[in-house]
Each structure stands twice: as C-alpha cells, then as structure tokens.
Amino acid sequence: MQIMDSDILIIGSGIAGLRATLEASKLGKRALLISKGPLGKANNTYLAGGLFAFGADSKGVLAHIDKTLKSGRGLNNLALVEEFSKRAPSMLKELQDMGMRGTIHNTGLVTRESSLIGGPRIAPPLLRACRESGVQCLEGIMVTDLVTHDGSCYGAVGFHRRTGTLFGFRSRAVLLATGGAGSIYAQNNNAPGTTGDGYFLGLEAGLELMDMEFVQFYPLVREKGGQTRMILPAVLADLGKITNRLGEDIKKKYDLKEKPIALASRDRFAQALFKEISEGNGVDGAILLDLREVEDAAIPFSHEVREILKRTFSYHLKPIRIAPACHHTMGGLPIDVLGRTAIEGLFAAGEVVGGIHGANRMGGNALTESLVFGALAARTATEYADSAPTLRHFQPLAEELAYKRVAPLYDERAKPSMARSLMGRLGRILWEKAGIIRDEGSLKESINEIDGILRALEGQRATRPSDLYRVLECRNAAISGRAIALSALKRTESRGSHFRKDFPEETEDGLKHIYVRMKRGAPEVSRVVPI
Numbered sequence: 020m021q022i023m024d025s026d027i028l029i030i031g032s033g034i035a036g037l038r039a040t041l042e043a044s045k046l047g048k049r050a051l052l053i054s055k056g057p058l059g060k061a062n063n064t065y066l067a068g069g070l071f072a073f074g075a076d077s078k079g080v081l082a083h084i085d086k087t088l089k090s091g092r093g094l095n096n097l098a099l100v101e102e103f104s105k106r107a108p109s110m111l112k113e114l115q116d117m118g119m120r121g122t123i124h125n126t127g128l129v130t131r132e133s134s135l136i137g138g139p140r141i142a143p144p145l146l147r148a149c150r151e152s153g154v155q156c157l158e159g160i161m162v163t164d165l166v167t168h169d170g171s172c173y174g175a176v177g178f179h180r181r182t183g184t185l186f187g188f189r190s191r192a193v194l195l196a197t198g199g200a201g202s203i204y205a206q207n208n209n210a211p212g213t214t215g216d217g218y219f220l221g222l223e224a225g226l227e228l229m230d231m232e233f234v235q236f237y238p239l240v241r242e243k244g245g246q247t248r249m250i251l252p253a254v255l256a257d258l259g260k261i262t263n264r265l266g267e268d269i270k271k272k273y274d275l276k277e278k279p280i281a282l283a284s285r286d287r288f289a290q291a292l293f294k295e296i297s298e299g300n301g302v303d304g305a306i307l308l309d310l311r312e313v314e315d316a317a318i319p320f321s322h323e324v325r326e327i328l329k330r331t332f333s334y335h336l337k338p339i340r341i342a343p344a345c346h347h348t349m350g351g352l353p354i355d356v357l358g359r360t361a362i363e364g365l366f367a368a369g370e371v372v373g374g375i376h377g378a379n380r381m382g383g384n385a386l387t388e389s390l391v392f393g394a395l396a397a398r399t400a401t402e403y404a405d406s407a408p409t410l411r412h413f414q415p416l417a418e419e420l421a422y423k424r425v426a427p428l429y430d431e432r433a434k435p436s437m438a439r440s441l442m443g444r445l446g447r448i449l450w451e452k453a454g455i456i457r458d459e460g461s462l463k464e465s466i467n468e469i470d471g472i473l474r475a476l477e478g479q480r481a482t483r484p485s486d487l488y489r490v491l492e493c494r495n496a497a498i499s500g501r502a503i504a505l506s507a508l509k510r511t512e513s514r515g516s517h518f519r520k521d522f523p524e525e526t527e528d529g530l531k532h533i534y535v536r537m538k539r540g541a542p543e544v545s546r547v548v549p550i
C-alpha cells in the first residue's frame with residue numbers, strides 16, 4: 020500500500036472540492052486533492068447549466084433566503100441557508116476575479132452564454148489556482164473507506180481504477196466533496212459516477228444521513244434511445260405544444276399554468292410526464308414538445324444560441340422527445356455552519372450534504388452553496404488540522420480496511436462480475452418504484468428488490484480494477500437507494516419533491532427530519548426528529 024501524507028485530504032473535484040482545496044492551500048496547508056473522475060471533469064459541476072442563484076445586496080439576500088425557504092417547504096436548515104446566502108456575493112465576485120466568465124442578473128450569475136451548459140467554465144479557474152499554489156492532485160482514485168478511530172477521522176483508503184494500486188491517505192483532516200447520487204436512477208441527467216459514494220462512506224464511518232427521501236426530478240430532458248441526458252432550456256416548455264400519443268395537450272390536462280412551467284411547476288410537470296409515459300400514453304417512452312409553429316423571434320435567445328438549439332434538437336423540423344429525469348439529491352450528511360460533521364476531523368460540502376435545501380432545492384442554489392460551504396468547511400478543517408494529531412497506527416488500520424474489505428472482492432480467476440447488469444436493474448427499480456410517484460406498496464417492493472441486489476453483490480468478484488470499481492459503485496448506489504426508499508416509506512405525506520400517491524397532501528405532522536444509519540451492513544431509519 021502506498022501511503023500519502025497531507026494536512027487536509029479533499030475527496031472530490033467538483034465545485035465544492037476545488038473551492039475547498041484552494042482555501043486550504045491559501046491558508047498554507049498541505050492539501051491533497053483526489054478524485055475518482057478526471058480532475059474538474061465528468062462530474063455534476065461540469066454538466067451544470069451554470070446558474071448561481073444569490074442576492075447581490077442586503078435586500079436581495081433576504082429575498083433569496085425567503086425563496087429558498089419557500090422551495091424547501093419548511094425543512095431547510097435556516098442557519099445553513101442564511102450562511103451561504105450572506106456569503107455568496109463576495110465569493111462569486113472572487114470567482115469572477117479569478118477568471119470565471121458569466122453574466123450577472125438580478126437573481127444570480129449565469130456562466131452559460133452561447134452553449135447549452137455552463138459547467139465547463141466553472142472548474143478551470145479553480146483548478147488553475149490550485150495548481151499554481153502547488154497543490155498535489157491525483158485523479159482516477161476511488162476512495163473506498165474513511166479511516167476512523169475513537170470517533171475521529173485520520174484519512175482514507177482507495178485504489179487506482181486502472182492500475183489497482185492501493186493507497187492510504189493519512190491526513191489530519193478530511194473533507195468529503197463526493198457529490199450526490201442522481202445517476203443511480205435509470206433515467207437521470209447526472210454524471211455517470213454520481214453513485215452516492217459519499218453517503219456510503221459517511222454511513223460506514225458511523226454517520227447518519229438526513230432527508231434522503233427528497234430527490235429532485237427535472238421534467239424537461241431530451242429523451243434519446245431510452246436515455247435522458249440533456250436538459251432543455253425551461254422557456255421552451257412554455258412556448259411549445261406538449262402532447263402525448265393521443266394528441267392530448269399535457270399542459271391543459273394537468274392544469275400546468277405557472278410559468279416557466281419547467282421551474283415553477285417542476286414537480287407537477289415531472290409527475291404528469293411520468294404518469295403519461297408509465298400509463299402507455301407516451302410515444303415510444305417519450306412525450307412530444309412541438310416548437311415547429313413557434314416563430315424564431317419568440318425564442319428568447321441570441322441568433323447564435325438558436326442555431327445551436329436547431330443543430331442539437333432539430334426543433335424546427337420535428338418535435339423534441341422529452342421525459343423527466345433524476346436531477347439532484349437533496350438529502351445527505353448533516354453539517355453545521357462551519358462544515359463539520361459529527362465525526363471529529365471529518366468535514367463535508369456540496370451535494371453530499373443534506374439539510375440545506377429542505378424538501379426541494381431552488382434552481383441555482385446547488386452551485387452557490389457548494390462554493391460557499393466548500394470554502395467554509397476547508398477553513399474549519401484547516402484550523403482543526405493545526406492541532407490535530409496524525410494517527411500513529413494509521414497504516415495497519417488502513418491496510419486492514421483495504422485487505423479485509425476491498426481485496427477479497429478481487430479475484431483474477433473469477434467470472435466477470437455482473438455489476439453492470441445489477442446497476443441497470445437497480446436503476447429501473449428506483450425509477451419505477453421509488454422515483455417521481457411513490458406509494459407504500461411500490462416502496463416496500465423497491466426495498467425488497469434492493470436487498471436482493473445487495474445479496475447478489477456479495478457473491479460478485481472483480482477480475483480487474485475497473486471491474487472492482489463498478490462493483491463498489493453498484494454497492495454504494497444500492498445502499499444510497501435503500502436509504503432513499505426507506506426514508507420515502509417513512510414519510511407518509513407529500514412535500515416538495517417527494518410525492519406519495521397514497522398520501523398526496525402535505526401535512527403538519529410532516530415537519531420533521533428522517534435520519535438513517537447503518538445497521539448490520541444496510542441503512543435503517545434511526546430517528547425521526549420533529550422541527
């Protein structure tokens with residue numbers, strides 16, 4: 020096992036991890052940034068539309084807090100919302116000064132200009148600054164466990180996805196920025212590795228996850244060959260005709276009036292599309308958005324963007340096939356305003372964290388809070404690292420984790436694992452039974468079937484490091500899926516993004532948080548805490 024030392028280990032190179040790394044290095048700490056995907060790429064930050072929502076002045080900040088809380092339906096952690104909202108303007112200004120291009124609007128900043136995604140503009144200035152300050156970065160490393168002892172975290176273990184080399188990352192403080200779990204659903208628009216690894220790492224280390232039932236589904240995603248990937252600009256849903264196989268007008272049928280319907284009526288619109296498609300009213304699994312009769316001038320984009328839209332979607336020639344897709348996971352690891360988790364020496368930021376967005380995330384808030392809490396958590400981790408010891412017997416502990424828990428999954432002579440097909444099955448179960456529309460029966464079925472997948476995974480052996488990577492991602496996805504389904508079963512009401520067909524109304528009793536914790540190798544509901 021190769022041992023690497025640092026003051027602060029940052030796991031994940033999306034916006035949260037990059038901003039955290041920069042902060043730690045600015046404060047003079049030896050930061051080590053590791054990431055299973057390529058640095059700054061192949062993650063949700065890279066795919067983002069590029070909207071950072073925030074209020075620029077004190078009135079704007081208050082309005083922003085108000086809108087965020089409305090969206091969260093009473094479940095946001097107010098202290099976290101206030102903290103990121105107040106700090107956002109200066110942190111966005113700093114990011115622009117570092118070279119991130121974007122346009123300021125009255126409710127935020129948009130990095131997207133003449134393309135459909137704005138994410139690619141976010142990481143480069145942060146990564147450049149990290150490199151200039153001499154930060155050590157490693158990509159292609161999958162972290163498999165956190166190294167904890169007596170309630171404190173001292174590092175992590177992982178392996179290189181191509182070579183299989185095992186690593187022990189000994190560190191005074193560890194910051195998890197591993198993103199969410201959106202790609203575990205069969206239909207999603209997330210980066211492929213968004214498999215809830217951080218949820219698994221936190222649970223295994225003894226932490227709880229909160230609010231896991233709240234998964235956001237985006238209605239307006241282009242469907243292509245049974246896959247949903249690319250988000251369409253929200254305004255297109257308001258301009259075009261949206262019809263099913265029978266020619267019925269979906270906006271009328273479901274009384275979708277509030278514009279832009281893809282944002283203001285996001286949940287009801289996603290539910291309507293899901294219902295139509297699952298009842299067989301779709302056109303080969305999609306609903307049609309027809310823009311052929313819309314005048315070019317009515318499409319509120321520059322000529323350049325309209326041409327890109329035409330090239331990408333051919334909307335002037337044929338209807339665009341649309342379907343809803345999993346977009347964001349609002350639940351996750353609880354933190355305080357300083358980015359601390361309940362384990363000493365372990366900090367977290369970004370989509371892996373729960374509690375900020377409550378029952379539903381307001382558009383544009385994910386990038387903003389990930390940026391702010393990335394920096395804040397790193398600042399706290401830096402102070403902690405000043406006085407934290409390194410663990411004397413780190414190496415034996417790390418080796419035990421790697422050789423007892425990961426190495427046994429590896430057998431060069433075994434049959435190739437079924438991880439890929441198990442992952443496909445898991446995605447379908449979650450999509451059909453624990454997705455946009457849920458009820459007691461479907462959720463119970465999903466939990467049973469997920470347990471079947473977890474049992475099947477126990478017998479899987481990887482023949483190559485890349486296969487081991489897949490087996491572990493599938494396990495992390497199944498554990499995250501179980502946490503989602505269990506929490507959704509426990510919440511017997513509908514609220515925000517969580518819709519129960521058998522309990523369609525929001526109730527007063529629903530003002531509570533549901534927590535899960537690992538018990539005998541699988542998450543179970545541990546606490547229900549009224550607000």
Ligand SMILES: Cc1cc2nc3c(=O)[nH]c(=O)nc-3n(C[C@H](O)[C@H](O)[C@H](O)COP(=O)(O)OP(=O)(O)OC[C@H]3O[C@@H](n4cnc5c(N)ncnc54)[C@H](O)[C@@H]3O)c2cc1C
Pocket residue numbers: 030031032033034035036053054055056057059060061062063064065066067068069070071072160161162163196197198199208209210212213216217250346347368369370371382383384385386387389
């Ligand atoms: C299509 C799309 C559009 C979006 N548009 C917007 C928008 O316009 N505005 C907005 O606010 N939000 C938007 N979001 C949400 C937002 O992009 C994400 O919530 C945010 O980027 C999350 O950042 P992050 O740093 O937490 O995680 P990510 O950017 O997902 O990065 C996670 C990192 O962790 C690494 N990692 C994961 N597991 C491991 C492991 N086991 N070992 C090592 N490394 C690991 C990954 O390789 C990756 O580098 C959008 C999301 C999607 C999918």
